[in-house]
Amino acid sequence: CLEMKKPFYRTSLAMLGLIGTAEPLPAAKVDFKTHIKPILESSCLSCHGEKNPKGDLRLDSLEMVLKGGEIGTALVPGEPDKSPLYTLTILPADDDDIMPPKGAVLSKDQTEALKQWIAQGAPWPEGIVLKKTRRVDFVRDIKTILENASHNCHREGHDKGDQRLDERDFAFRGGENGPAIV
Numbered sequence: 001c002l003e004m005k006k007p008f009y010r011t012s013l014a015m016l017g018l019i020g021t022a023e024p025l026p027a028a029k030v031d032f033k034t035h036i037k038p039i040l041e042s043s044c045l046s047c048h049g050e051k052n053p054k055g056d057l058r059l060d061s062l063e064m065v066l067k068g069g070e071i072g073t074a075l076v077p078g079e080p081d082k083s084p085l086y087t088l089t090i091l092p093a094d095d096d097d098i099m100p101p102k103g104a105v106l107s108k109d110q111t112e113a114l115k116q117w118i119a120q121g122a123p124w125p126e127g128i129v130l131k132k133t134r135r136v137d138f139v140r141d142i143k144t145i146l147e148n149a150s151h152n153c154h155r156e157g158h159d160k161g162d163q164r165l166d167e168r169d170f171a172f173r174g175g176e177n178g179p180a181i182v
Contacts, residue, residue: 045060
């Protein structure tokens with residue numbers, strides 16, 4: 001039986017992409033490596049990476065982001081409302097210009113992280129070049145793990161530690177030791 005009360009499992013689920021960023025978004029400071037890098041690598045680089053960048057826009061290094069593409073720079077440090085890297089992610093889901101154009105739109109936490117990071121001056125640690133990563137899909141990547149590892153102990157009628165993982169709301173609500181997914 002998987003004991004979801006252990007911090008290891010919460011952190012692992014977060015790193016697998018169950019939440020929008022690798023760590024919960026802090027109230028004050030957004031860290032590039034923890035919050036922004038995972039968003040760009042999993043949601044942007046499939047179209048704006050080193051090979052065949054759409055619109056001649058690459059988002060894999062600060063130099064390329066600032067250089068921009070066919071329509072200019074993607075990032076104006078300190079000014080989220082003038083930065084297409086942010087503004088194109090908050091368009092209505094049915095808008096033709098929303099980014100990313102395919103798959104799931106960015107979550108509110110992800111767009112807020114981008115906005116805060118840009119407002120903080122968009123600090124990008126020297127020498128970091130991003131590499132495309134596959135975006136985690138809950139059904140394809142996580143659901144089976146949860147079902148196989150926790151079904152016997154954490155479902156209706158068998159909710160060890162008052163923790164159920166068979167429904168989303170129960171997993172986020174948590175049990176005796178707090179939420180299984182943060």
